[in-house]
Amino acid sequence: MDSQPSEITSEQDYLNRRSFIKRSGLTLAGLYTVPSFVLTNSFACDNVSGVLKEQIGSDEKLNSYKEITTYNNYYEFSTNKEAVYQLAKEFNPRPWTLTIEGEVEQAKTFDIEELVTLFSIEERIYRMRCVEGWSMVIPWNGFSLCQLLKRVQPTSRAKYVEFISVHRPSEMIGQRRDSLQWPYREVLRMDEAMHPLTLIATGLYGKVLPNQNGAPLRLIVPWKYGYKSIKAVTTIRMVEKPPESTWSLASKGEYGFYANVNPDVPHPRWSQHRENRIGEFRKRKTLMFNGYAEQVAHLYEGMDLKTYF
Ligand SMILES: Nc1nc2c(c(=O)[nH]1)N[C@H]1C(S)=C(S)[C@@H](COP(=O)(O)O)O[C@H]1N2
Ligand SMILES: [Mo]
DSSP, X not given: OOOOHHHHHHHHHHHHHHHHHHHTTOOHHHHTOOOGGGXXXXXXXXXXXXXXXXXXXXXXXXXXXXXXXXXXXXXXXXXXXXXXXXHGGGOOOOSOEEEEEESBSSOEEEEHHHHHHHSOOEEEEEEEEOTTSEEXXXXXXXXXHHHHHHHHOBOXXXXXXXXXXXXXXXXXXXXXXXXXXXXXXXXXXXXXHTSTTOEEEEEETTEEOOGGGTTTOEEEOTTBOGGGSOOSEEEEEEESSOOOOHHHHHXXXXXXXXOBOOTTSOBTTBOOSEEEETTOSSOEEOOGGGGTHHHHGGGGTTOOTTTOO
C-alpha cells in the first residue's frame, strides 16, 4: 500500500488519540499485556507489560508518516533511500504466506490473512537506528515474534532463528543486480528471537504496512542496527548452527552477527557515537542498545561486546 493523502491526514487523529491515552492516565503498558491464553507451552513469552512501560524519551517525538515511508533502506528496490517508495509500488504483498520450519514440532505455513487474526495487534513505538548513522522513531503495529514461534513448538535443538525475505526480481528491480546476495537473510539467537521486544510488524501508524517498509510483514529488533530488521519475510527456519546472513556475507568485518547498537564500537569507516535523527538539526548521542539496555543487556552478560559486535 502506498501513502494516500487521506492516510497522511489521519496522522493527526493518531497523534490526538495518543495524547488522549497519555492524559487519561491509561498506561500504554497496561493495554499491551499479552493475553494469558497464549502463554501455554514450554517457551513462555516473558511478560511484555514491564518491558514496554517506557516508550520513548520525553525529548523524542514520532517521525512523520511521510518521513518513515519516503526514506527507506530496501536494496531489493534501490540503494537510493529516496527512490525506494516509488519503485516499491510495483510490488504485490498479497497473497502471501509465511512458512515456519526446521527444528520445530509443528512446521506450518500461515496465510497472511490468517496470521494477522491469530494474535492481538499491539502498538510499539520504537527507535530505529541504521548502522549508517541515521535514526527515526516509528509507531509499529504487530505482535511479539515469541507468540508465533511458540505455536510451532521449537525443539531443544533450535538455537538460532533464520529469516528469509522474498525473492521476486520481476517485481523488485534491485534484485536484478547483485548489490547483495538474494534473497536477503538474517539470523537471531533463539533467546533474542524470544525476547518480548522482538516484533513482527504488520503495520505502522495504525495502517497496513507500506511496501517500502517491508509489507506484508517484517521483523523489528529495536536494540540492533536496522539491517537485522528484515523486510518481507517468507520463511522462518529454526536451526542448530548459526547460518550466514546477507550482511555478514557482504562484509563480515563491517557488519557483525550481533549488530547490537553500541556507540563505543565504531564501524570501520565511521564513528557510531552520534546519529542523525531524521527531521532534527542537531545530532543525538547514540544510546547503548539503542536505549533498550535495561531490557536486553542481560542477554549479553559476560560477553565482550567489542569482539562480539
Ligand atoms: N529485505 C530487506 N530488509 C531490510 C533491508 C533490505 O535492504 N532488504 N534493509 C535494512 C536496513 S539497512 C534498514 S536501516 C531497515 C530500514 O527500515 P525502514 O526502511 O522501514 O526504515 O530495513 C532493513 N531491512
Ligand atoms: Mo540500515
